[in-house]
Amino acid sequence: MKDGKEGTRANGQVGDAPTPRGERLRAPQVRLFAGRQSAMSPRAHRHRYAPVRYGRLGISVHVGTIPAHKKVHQLMNHQGVSEIVFEETCAVPSEQTAKSLFMRLPHGRDYASTLIECLATSYLLAMAESICIREMQRHIDADIQVIVGRSIRIEHLAPIPSGTTLRLRGWVEQVGRRSATFCVRARDSHEPVCECVMTLVAVQRSSIEACIATKARSIQGVEAVVNSAAS
Numbered sequence: 001m002k003d004g005k006e007g008t009r010a011n012g013q014v015g016d017a018p019t020p021r022g023e024r025l026r027a028p029q030v031r032l033f034a035g036r037q038s039a040m041s042p043r044a045h046r047h048r049y050a051p052v053r054y055g056r057l058g059i060s061v062h063v064g065t066i067p068a069h070k071k072v073h074q075l076m077n078h079q080g081v082s083e084i085v086f087e088e089t090c091a092v093p094s095e096q097t098a099k100s101l102f103m104r105l106p107h108g109r110d111y112a113s114t115l116i117e118c119l120a121t122s123y124l125l126a127m128a129e130s131i132c133i134r135e136m137q138r139h140i141d142a143d144i145q146v147i148v149g150r151s152i153r154i155e156h157l158a159p160i161p162s163g164t165t166l167r168l169r170g171w172v173e174q175v176g177r178r179s180a181t182f183c184v185r186a187r188d189s190h191e192p193v194c195e196c197v198m199t200l201v202a203v204q205r206s207s208i209e210a211c212i213a214t215k216a217r218s219i220q221g222v223e224a225v226v227n228s229a230a231s
Contacts, residue, residue, distance in 0.1 A: 076202045080139040081180050084172045088131055094162040096123040119160035125152065128168060128184040128196050135170075136180055136200055145202045150179065154196040164188045178202045 094100065099115040101123065102108030133147045140147070160166065170184035179201045186194040 075141045075145050076178060077139040078175050081136060082172055082175045084135045084139075084170075084180070084182075086131060086135055086168075086170050088168045090127055090166045090168065092119045092160055092162055092164045092166065096120055097162050116159065117162055119162070119164070121154065121156045124156065124160070124186070124194055125154050125196065127166075128154075128170070128186070128194070129198060129200075131168060132170060132182045132184065132198060132200060136202070140202050144205055146205045146208060147200050148203055148208070150199040150201050152196065152198040154194065156194055158188075158191050158193045160188060160193050166193065173197075 094117075096119060097115075097117045098120040099112055099117050101120045102112035102115060105112075129149060129152070136147050166186050166188055168184060168186045170182055172180050173183050174181040179199055181197065181199045184194075184196040184198070185192065186196075
């Protein structure tokens, strides 16, 4: 560098003056991926990029090709997930009332006839979860990741007769590295009927499928041993 003119150093840095000692800051690294920006920790950022430093604070931007086997770390679009808001209307099907649903369950048949013909809490929860997963699904690569539930808290506030039309409103309250926490509220034409908070997680599809396969093989092995002993 000569006479303060901007130029390129051998280490690939550019700027009008070296960073003074004591002022050098380690800036978060930013990866540009599919038109989206997201901060990454230095440990997660292990690819070969061309670093460029600007100005006295040494802010670095790294641009380069992301290896395919590393892309899973940045597949969830955090900005897009944080902006999720939805409003849906759903009709209550008659076959999903508590009486009808429990009649089909082995442990509910004995007492299902004593229940009421109103929407089962489990189906109300499934409706809310299906919408949240649909919205979050739009901000991941479904070929590599899959959405699963982590935690759910629900308050069923009022009975919902068969044939009722529900209006569900929801939004994202908090976004984690791979998770999103939704708040969902439902009401019919008379009153609020449900409030729900759920956390969904985007996990690597290959990892969870491998876990499921391992469990399935273990179950089959136990069943084979039991059948062999019984015979």
